[in-house]
Amino acid sequence: MTSERVIAGMATSDGGGAGERFRSVYLDHAATTPVRREVAEAMAHYMLTDYGNASSVHSFGRRAAEATEEARARVADLMGARPEEVVFMSGGTEADNMSIRGSLAAYSDRGRHVVTTKIEHHAVLHTCEELEKEGLAEVTYLPVDRTATVDPDDVAKAIRPDTVLVSVMFANNEVGTIQPIMEIGRTCREKGVLFHTDAVQAFGAVPFSVDEMGIDLMSVSSHKLYGPKGVGALYVRKGRRIRPLIHGGGHERKRRAGTSNVPGVVGFGLAAELARKEMDDRVRRLTALRDRLIDGLLGRVEFSHLNGHPTRRLPNNVNVSFEFVEGESILLSLDKKGIAASSGSACTSGSLEPSHVLLAMGIPPEVAHGSVRMTLGTQNTDEDVDYVLEVLPGVIERLRAMSPLHAKAVAERAREAAGRPGERCESGPVTPGAR
């Protein structure tokens, strides 16, 4: 079998890649998710049986086109949008790029000012920086508070007569904070500017209604909601103009050239449909797991802090900073125990710089360095959470044993605890675990 050559020896989620057998707990669903069995099956049909080009006029093409349109309707359903408002793309990053570049180009008569935040995904931030460099945009980067929340008043104040677009992410990919989207949407509507939201992390995780939320443009991705990689979509409200990023054939109503990725789109559509049907159940289950994991960690490990908003956060996001340890070392130890987590967004995990999100939240760099993101998924169980709570405190303890700073902090605290009765009764240092 030729397939052996390319994929032989690849690690799998069930721990088959290592010599030692262990429990395998995947907690990196914000980076990417496994594809559901029924989704993979539907895709296989459009690879091996109905493999036509959706632009072909014969029946192979027509069946492919019909499947594409069905998928479009499913994705639109989950957005609360109309099918013709959905443009399929190669992923969330492309959608972010097109929404900003494409709307600035289409509305150049209005100006070239963009309002965004300091905690956006790099797909938005780097696009904005590039546009500034090219002289095609002026960008205001709004700050966030300690919970990574944007103040809608700040958005309103930042909007100028030449503002074309406001781009604020729906939920942050690192700390999971959900933004006050409704209020920002209302503000944008009142001021007559376009509102784009990067909903890559939130789409499929929480209920959506683009109309109620006042969204004009929205980027979503398939592989974050148990669909395939290489597919995403851009929602474009009817009547809003946008210029394409990729020119060529007349695909996607001339908004995105290139042969439709039929199996990918079909997989995305089905994944969206499943997310819609299972939404309530998923939200309930994941929120319970999330809170148990957060409480368990903060209770078991001293000098640890939850990053992001305590309640207005994605149901699957846990982001905790452990003082006196390097996030990277924690991840390595966890990986050896079969736990896959991350230290920020997967996209930047190659860099050793602390997360731009945590820094924007005002978290000191040395604390930001010790942060771990654990993002739950539909396959995770109570036993998985138990396992992490059993393993992680030990890992932290071992790593801290090598830290002189930790020893000093513990000694100081002990001294203060011992000295407290004899001293004036004033508040001591920050209680471990408290934020």
Place this chain on the structure above:
Amino acid sequence: MSGKGEDRPTGGRGVACGPAKARRPGANGGPPDGGGPDTIYLDSAATSRPFVEVAEAVREIMERSYGNPSSRHTLGLGAAAAVRRSREILARVIGADPTEIVFTGGGSEANNLALKGVAWAHVRSGKHVVLSAVEHPSVIEAARWLESFLGFELSLVNPDRDGAVRPEAIEAAVRPDTVLVSLMHVNNEVGTVQPVGEVGRRLLGLKGTDGRRKGLPLFHVDAVQSLGRMAVDVRAMGADLLTVSGHKVHGPKGVGALYVARGVRLVPLVHGGGHEAGRRSGTENVPGIVGFGEALSGLLDHGPDEVGRRLSELKDLLLATVRARCAGVVVNGDGDTTAARPRSAPHILNLSFPGIPGEVLQHHLERSGVYVSTGSACSSHHRGRRSHVLQAMGLPEDVVDSAVRLSFSVLNTPAEAEEAGLRIAAAVEELSERGGRG
């Protein structure tokens, strides 16, 4: 449409065209074709059926080895390694270094990246681009965007009657301010092989040697149709940039690549996390990329020359079958694959039966289970618009309007090629009788 012959042509009157025989349910080891047991799929230039091994590899990656290559845990590292292996396979196939491969969302994106990326990066060195008039819409439209948005000038070089562009015509179009020359390796509609090697050699002598003009003009080759069917060697072509696509070589849709020679500067189209060495951001389409590599491995198993030989055999067989029965058939482009240096790709055959509109013949053939196209699938949205390729070749109106494209893959058999030839002859016979063309 005719009420008779729901599934097969009625043929046989006056022309020796045997009725179609049912054949090959589930040939090639896969599940049955979507078209049914009579299906003969001759539209692989639009898209090819993925190999079964490709579909299996894609599925395995999606369900079990699903990591994000940017993640540093075991699952992520495994995904990164799988992407690396596919990158190496593709690099080997086209004679490049793995670091020179940029994976994209497909051929159209790669063509856009090549044209816009180079134009942005060199906008201060010149604003002129040369391309042939028969390029794929993704090249032509990207160039049009440069014209309208960045103020570039375009020179479109027309081909000869057989679809081939003369190297001296390209050379003559190059100016001191030309930043890019773009020429496809094989035309997607008529299969003409362009003299890319000769053009590459001539451009070498025109390249600037210092300052801003150093290395300019760059040479981009759209090899979407030739990869996997003919030798594609970036060094032999003198290509600085080269576009390929997965779904044309029995790989998945939604994945392609741009070869960018070391040292060539280009501005990315998609910004973000800095994937693909900063040239194309976005989480890697791991299953797609792995499937692409898998498909190329599968084709390599046949040997590069062997694939071309088998495809030529199918094309020659079908053409001979049709020619023996339809004296009026016109071959568009240079249909000869037997010459020492063939000017026609082994897998694309473009035929006209003047008097019978291509669309009518295509629909008629579909009812007999033969799937062909009237041009490129990409332009089929603009119905009623004539092929820009055939028009640029200067073909007469009735030839342009009656053209059909037949395209083969290694999944087709000689028996299918012959059978398709018979069905085509029968369809032409029936349609011309009906049209009173006698």
